[in-house]
Amino acid sequence: MSDLRTEPPVAQQTAVEHTSRSGDAATGRRHITRARLLVLSAATVVLLAVPLYVDAFWLQLGLFAFAAAVAALGLGLLLGHAGQLSLGHSFFVAVGAYGYTFLAAESRTLGVSHQSGLALPPLVAAVLAVLLAGLAGLLFSPIAARLRGIYLGIASLGLVFAGQHVLFNSEPLTGGFNGRNVPGFSLLGISVDALPGKTLYVLGVPFGREEKLWYLGLAVTAGAYLCYRNMVRGRPGRALRAVRDRELMAGIMGVPVTRYKAYAFLISSMYAGLGGVLLALAFGRIVPETFGIALAIEYLAMVVIGGLGSAAGAVAGAVFVSCLPAVLERYAAVLPGLAPAGSDGVSPAVAAKFAFGAAIVALLLFEPGGAAAAGNRLLRAVRRLASGQRARPARRTNQSQQ
Amino acid sequence: MTLAPTAVGSPTLTVDAVTVSFAGVRALDCVSFAIAPMAIHALIGPNGAGKSTLFNVVSGAYRPERGAVYFCDTDLTRLRPHEIAGLGVARTFQNIALLAAETVEENLMLGRHHLTRAGFVACGLRLPGARKEERRHRDRAREIAAFLGLGDRLHTAAGELSYGEQKRVEIARALCVEPALLLLDEPVAGMNARETALMAHLIRDIRDALAIPILLVEHDMALVMSIADRVTVLDFGRLIADGAPGHVQRDPAVQHAYLGTDDER
Amino acid sequence: MNQFLQLLVAGVSLGAVYSLLALGFVVVFKATGVVNFAHPALLMIGAYVTARLGMVNDLPFAVALLAGVGVAVVVAVAVQRLLVHPMASRSVIAVSIMTIGVDVVVQTEITRRLGVDILPMGDPWQNRVATVFGLTIPQTRIAALVAGLSLITAFFAWFKFSQWGVAMRAVAEDPETAALMGVRRSRVCALAWLLAGALAAVAGLFITVFPAPGLEPLTATVALRAFPAAIIGGLDSTGGAVVGGLVVGVAEVLAQGYADALSFLGLGFHTVLPYAVMVVVLLVRPTGLFGTRELHRV
Numbered sequence: 032m033s034d035l036r037t038e039p040p041v042a043q044q045t046a047v048e049h050t051s052r053s054g055d056a057a058t059g060r061r062h063i064t065r066a067r068l069l070v071l072s073a074a075t076v077v078l079l080a081v082p083l084y085v086d087a088f089w090l091q092l093g094l095f096a097f098a099a100a101v102a103a104l105g106l107g108l109l110l111g112h113a114g115q116l117s118l119g120h121s122f123f124v125a126v127g128a129y130g131y132t133f134l135a136a137e138s139r140t141l142g143v144s145h146q147s148g149l150a151l152p153p154l155v156a157a158v159l160a161v162l163l164a165g166l167a168g169l170l171f172s173p174i175a176a177r178l179r180g181i182y183l184g185i186a187s188l189g190l191v192f193a194g195q196h197v198l199f200n201s202e203p204l205t206g207g208f209n210g211r212n213v214p215g216f217s218l219l220g221i222s223v224d225a226l227p228g229k230t231l232y233v234l235g236v237p238f239g240r241e242e243k244l245w246y247l248g249l250a251v252t253a254g255a256y257l258c259y260r261n262m263v264r265g266r267p268g269r270a271l272r273a274v275r276d277r278e279l280m281a282g283i284m285g286v287p288v289t290r291y292k293a294y295a296f297l298i299s300s301m302y303a304g305l306g307g308v309l310l311a312l313a314f315g316r317i318v319p320e321t322f323g324i325a326l327a328i329e330y331l332a333m334v335v336i337g338g339l340g341s342a343a344g345a346v347a348g349a350v351f352v353s354c355l356p357a358v359l360e361r362y363a364a365v366l367p368g369l370a371p372a373g374s375d376g377v378s379p380a381v382a383a384k385f386a387f388g389a390a391i392v393a394l395l396l397f398e399p400g401g402a403a404a405a406g407n408r409l410l411r412a413v414r415r416l417a418s419g420q421r422a423r424p425a426r427r428t429n430q431s432q433q
Numbered sequence: 434m435t436l437a438p439t440a441v442g443s444p445t446l447t448v449d450a451v452t453v454s455f456a457g458v459r460a461l462d463c464v465s466f467a468i469a470p471m472a473i474h475a476l477i478g479p480n481g482a483g484k485s486t487l488f489n490v491v492s493g494a495y496r497p498e499r500g501a502v503y504f505c506d507t508d509l510t511r512l513r514p515h516e517i518a519g520l521g522v523a524r525t526f527q528n529i530a531l532l533a534a535e536t537v538e539e540n541l542m543l544g545r546h547h548l549t550r551a552g553f554v555a556c557g558l559r560l561p562g563a564r565k566e567e568r569r570h571r572d573r574a575r576e577i578a579a580f581l582g583l584g585d586r587l588h589t590a591a592g593e594l595s596y597g598e599q600k601r602v603e604i605a606r607a608l609c610v611e612p613a614l615l616l617l618d619e620p621v622a623g624m625n626a627r628e629t630a631l632m633a634h635l636i637r638d639i640r641d642a643l644a645i646p647i648l649l650v651e652h653d654m655a656l657v658m659s660i661a662d663r664v665t666v667l668d669f670g671r672l673i674a675d676g677a678p679g680h681v682q683r684d685p686a687v688q689h690a691y692l693g694t695d696d697e698r
Numbered sequence: 699m700n701q702f703l704q705l706l707v708a709g710v711s712l713g714a715v716y717s718l719l720a721l722g723f724v725v726v727f728k729a730t731g732v733v734n735f736a737h738p739a740l741l742m743i744g745a746y747v748t749a750r751l752g753m754v755n756d757l758p759f760a761v762a763l764l765a766g767v768g769v770a771v772v773v774a775v776a777v778q779r780l781l782v783h784p785m786a787s788r789s790v791i792a793v794s795i796m797t798i799g800v801d802v803v804v805q806t807e808i809t810r811r812l813g814v815d816i817l818p819m820g821d822p823w824q825n826r827v828a829t830v831f832g833l834t835i836p837q838t839r840i841a842a843l844v845a846g847l848s849l850i851t852a853f854f855a856w857f858k859f860s861q862w863g864v865a866m867r868a869v870a871e872d873p874e875t876a877a878l879m880g881v882r883r884s885r886v887c888a889l890a891w892l893l894a895g896a897l898a899a900v901a902g903l904f905i906t907v908f909p910a911p912g913l914e915p916l917t918a919t920v921a922l923r924a925f926p927a928a929i930i931g932g933l934d935s936t937g938g939a940v941v942g943g944l945v946v947g948v949a950e951v952l953a954q955g956y957a958d959a960l961s962f963l964g965l966g967f968h969t970v971l972p973y974a975v976m977v978v979v980l981l982v983r984p985t986g987l988f989g990t991r992e993l994h995r996v
Contacts, residue, residue, distance in 0.1 A: 267551075269542060283492045283515075
């Protein structure tokens with residue numbers, strides 16, 4: 032193919048500009064300013080130091096937040112970039128959670144109930160559980176490909192119901208209604224669970240289960256986050272968004288549409304499965320009751336509140352939705368209007384539900400881009416203020432996604 | 434009238450007795466014609482004649498109930514749209530099918546999809562192979578954008594461009610596919626005489642630079658007569674004329690279909 | 699055989715209730731394109747008000763029921779006016795997700811008020827049964843069948859012949875032309891939500907009376923069956939909603955009645971069956987039995 036190194040046609044645009052200048056996202060990579068680097072380093076230091084200073088309650092909460100964040104990223108990819116309205120995310124999270132539990136636990140019989148397990152090493156079990164969740168997503172994708180919009184949404188709700196039904200009824204796998212203990216995680220010989228007489232000390236601070244799980248959760252979430260950003264900014268993200276917005280055109284331009292819809296389900300279910308593994312570890316004991324419609328709606332709330340498609344938004348939304356109930360509960364005594372659970376007033380758990388239900392309504396009414404859009408606006412305003420002295424022409428960079 | 438596909442190697446399109454019906458109405462009725470290598474071939478006809486339908490059949494959006502379309506010895510009607518793109522068939526859309534919220538560069542990069550291979554894992558982990566590939570293809574996309582005078586619009590959202598610029602982005606994106614056959618759907622719709630003349634130059638430049646056949650659907654007779662090597666006329670889904678522009682212009686059946694060959698614009 | 703017929707009748711009567719529920723849901727979808735995820739919440743509100751007022755001494759049941767319907771209608775119209783109407787220019791998916799938020803808020807409040815209580819509805823039929831043609835049928839189910847059939851018939855007659863019914867069909871079919879012909883779209887939308895509230899409240903009554911123990915938080919899960927019923931019939935088909943409701947009702951009751959024979963499918967299979975049926979229907983007809991197929995223009 033000859034290259035088009037001919038002169039630009041007469042009287043078209045002005046001088047051809049090769050945008051290799053830094054700052055204008057020439058290669059699609061964000062220009063790392065000094066300010067950004069500073070903020071990132073500070074955040075990293077803080078996150079790494081957290082277990083040295085805070086108590087188990089917050090660490091435990093943090094682990095739930097990490098689990099939610101990873102799962103929310105998966106839903107963000109599916110809903111925000113692939114445009115598939117799947118409300119069945121909690122099903123794939125359940126596959127990850129119970130997959131890990133089954134694969135890593137030992138078989139045992141307690142009286143009349145028998146719980147089976149394969150007793151695989153925890154790391155292997157975790158990886159397999161994630162792959163299993165991905166497989167489940169892949170198996171669901173042909174059904175999803177045939178359905179559009181809300182039909183897909185409600186079909187996926189059916190998946191959650193069916194999944195819960197299976198979970199309630201397979202005692203050997205799940206322990207039935209009463210649930211099942213989750214085997215501890217261990218990596219490179221370091222077990223997460225506390226072993227008597229072998230407490231790990233770091234900088235004088237005893238490292239128990241919560242501390243170790245914090246680092247695990249942080250590492251996994253950071254990796255998942257970066258991976259997500261790279262995927263959506265690159266070729267796969269482009270293809271998904273094209274399929275979402277103009278499916279026929281995308282196919283004609285060379286994107287294998289059905290295959291990409293399947294990929295979207297595969298990747299998002301793997302994220303969900305990974306979130307499920309973290310969730311199981313955070314709980315320590317899982318019951319089928321957890322993985323129902325309410326959880327699916329929570330994940331939806333996370334991505335909507337955070338801003339559809341945005342990675343930071345998904346994480347922020349996840350932190351908000353997963354932590355709010357516990358935070359409200361902890362400070363119930365000092366917060367006006369909250370009454371303890373069981374009494375007639377508004378308990379913290381109830382207040383949290385009100386909060387995120389109202390947040391969904393308010394955001395969709397006034398700020399459909401969620402917290403991410405609001406955050407972007409704030410950042411731009413701050414930048415404009417900061418560079419107010421220098422007379423620079425208005426940028427025309429369009430940030431279609433983070 | 435059926436035509437057999439021609440020799441291997443020369444990129445050429447053969448439409449063979451294609452028939453398409455929608456809810457009982459014949460949109461295309463046994464249409465057959467061939468495009469010569471490196472030819473600018475115009476497809477004209479009154480509104481509703483079936484021109485866009487034929488485009489959609491060639492690019493794989495519709496499957497004909499009868500007939501075939503041969504390109505590079507392959508029957509396109511048996512392929513999925515993305516496989517057709519893989520063969521190098523690229524098109525523009527009459528009603529501008531760009532992703533308005535994405536930048537021009539991102540829109541162009543979509544055209545490179547079938548030429549690149551980086552998947553979710555490679556991109557997610559930012560493997561060096563994926564990064565190199567992205568850089569190479571971005572350079573090429575920028576080159577093509579520059580050729581079409583879009584160099585300084587690369588980072589503007591496609592939705593913010595003027596209509597004329599958007600049409601050029603459509604063409605640039607089609608060129609990013611590295612086409613062996615280019616389908617242009619009403620490239621000068623909504624343009625004035627000066628813009629039309631520039632587009633005519635551009636189309637000829639593309640054909641000369643890439644040495645590929647170009648099939649274009651158009652209403653603008655002046656453009657068609659000035660650059661087309663061959664003209665095919667459709668009316669009510671049927672082919673009523675097929676030949677050199679001057680010949681077709683004088684064909685009484687064509688004149689009848691149009692009630693005069695003067696362009697109202 | 700007797701058992702089968704009994705189950706069938708019970709199933710049809712439950713199905714009639716589901717049809718009412720699905721109908722309200724479909725009416726909103728047809729008129730506005732919005733998927734109203736707050737529909738179960740409307741049901742819960744109506745049932746809650748009816749139950750609470752029913753517990754007040756000397757208040758006739760009919761009054762309590764009317765109040766329940768009234769409150770559900772008021773809430774539905776309020777949601778439409780205050781939340782849905784301002785979002786008229788936005789995508790229907792955005793509005794639909796917004797109704798999820800409404801559902802969460804409303805259901806949370808009702809669940810909070812219910813606590814662990816199970817409220818009786820104060821209906822006149824209680825747990826009495828009647829014997830018809832040798833079959834024992836709970837009086838509540840007969841009432842459900844009668845109410846369901848009459849309301850459905852009334853609705854379709856109104857839909858087809860009355861001015862407002864025609865207006866609603868026009869808006870559903872072609873909003874722009876309807877507007878040009880003088881139909882006030884916002885009025886029609888409000889009317890659609892009004893109907894949804896009323897139908898949901900009536901359905902709520904019959905879902906919570908015998909053989910159900912009463913109104914409890916779990917009722918919301920039953921109310922969710924509106925969705926598979928509507929989907930099976932086709933989201934934009936009012937006739938389909940009736941068919942879908944009947945299918946779901948019959949399937950559920952039969953599965954429950956033959957639970958012993960079906961025990962290998964697990965305990966409580968009858969709650970999952972509507973969704974299983976829905977998935978099977980969708981695989982064969984991706985837009986439901988009577989829904990319109992989507993056409994793609996390039």
